Amino acid sequence: MKFGVVIFPGSNCDEDIIYVLEKVMGQQVVRLWHKDHDLQGVDFVVLPGGFSFGDYLRSGAISRFSPIMQEVIQFAAKGGYVMGICNGFQILTEAGLLPGALLHNTNRKFICRNIYLKPQTSQSLLTAQLDPQQPLRIPIAHGEGNYFADADVIKALNDNDQVMFRYCDEAGNITADANPNGSLENIAGVTNLTRNVFGLMPHPERAADGLLANEDGLAIFESILSIVKA
Numbered sequence: 001m002k003f004g005v006v007i008f009p010g011s012n013c014d015e016d017i018i019y020v021l022e023k024v025m026g027q028q029v030v031r032l033w034h035k036d037h038d039l040q041g042v043d044f045v046v047l048p049g050g051f052s053f054g055d056y057l058r059s060g061a062i063s064r065f066s067p068i069m070q071e072v073i074q075f076a077a078k079g080g081y082v083m084g085i086c087n088g089f090q091i092l093t094e095a096g097l098l099p100g101a102l103l104h105n106t107n108r109k110f111i112c113r114n115i116y117l118k119p120q121t122s123q124s125l126l127t128a129q130l131d132p133q134q135p136l137r138i139p140i141a142h143g144e145g146n147y148f149a150d151a152d153v154i155k156a157l158n159d160n161d162q163v164m165f166r167y168c169d170e171a172g173n174i175t176a177d178a179n180p181n182g183s184l185e186n187i188a189g190v191t192n193l194t195r196n197v198f199g200l201m202p203h204p205e206r207a208a209d210g211l212l213a214n215e216d217g218l219a220i221f222e223s224i225l226s227i228v229k230a
C-alpha cells in the first residue's frame with residue numbers, strides 16, 4: 001500500500017503519521033508537498049494535522065487552495081481514498097470533500113488531552129474492524145474542533161450511516177459531559193456518501209506506539225489495512 005502524506009506550510013503531525021504508517025504498519029509512504037501537481041501514484045492520501053498557513057482566516061481555509069488540492073479532489077472523485085486528521089479534516093470540509101464545518105471549541109480554548117471515542121458504523125474503512133462497544137482512548141489537540149452542520153446535513157449523515165465516531169465517556173456513554181468541544185451530536189469523525197473520504201478530529205497517530213503507553217489508535221490503522229491491501 002502506497003500512502004501519500006501531504007505537507008502544507010504549518011503541518012506539524014506529518015512526521016507522526018509517516019512514522020506510524022512506515023515504521024509501525026510497514027507501509028510505503030511518499031511525502032507530497034502542497035505545491036505538487038502529482039500524487040505520484042499513491043493508493044491513499046493523508047492530510048495530516050497541524051496549523052497549515054497558521055490557521056489564518058479559518059483552519060484549512062487557505063490550504064484548500066493549495067495546488068495539490070485540485071489533484072486530491074480529482075483523486076477522491078474517482079473513488080481514491082483520502083483521510084484527514086484534525087487540520088486535515090478541517091481542510092477536507094473547507095474543500096467540500098466532507099460535509100459540515102469545524103467551528104471554534106465552545107470554551108474558546110485550545111484543548112489538548114485524551115478523550116474517548118465510540119465507533120458508530122462498520123461501514124467505513126477506519127471503523128470496519130473495530131468493536132462497536134469498545135471506547136478508544138485517543139488524544140485531541142485543537143482549537144477548532146466543534147463539528148457543525150445544518151440540521152438536514154446532520155440528518156443525512158445519520159440516515160446514511162456516515163458518522164464514524166462520537167465522543168463518549170470511559171464507559172462508552174455518549175453524553176454532553178463527554179463532548180470536549182461542543183460538536184453537534186458528539187460527532188468526532190465522518191465519511192462522505194461514497195465512503196472513500198474520511199475525516200476525524202482526534203489523533204490516532206499519537207496513540208499507535210507502545211512507547212507512548214497508548215496503542216488504542218492502532219486498531220484504526222489495522223482496520224484500514226485489513227480492507228485495502230495493495
Ligand SMILES: NC(=O)CC[C@H](N)C(=O)O
Pocket residue numbers: 048049050051052055059085086087088110141142143144145
Ligand atoms: N492538531 C491539529 O491539527 C490542530 C488543528 C487546528 N490548527 C486547530 O487548532 O483547530
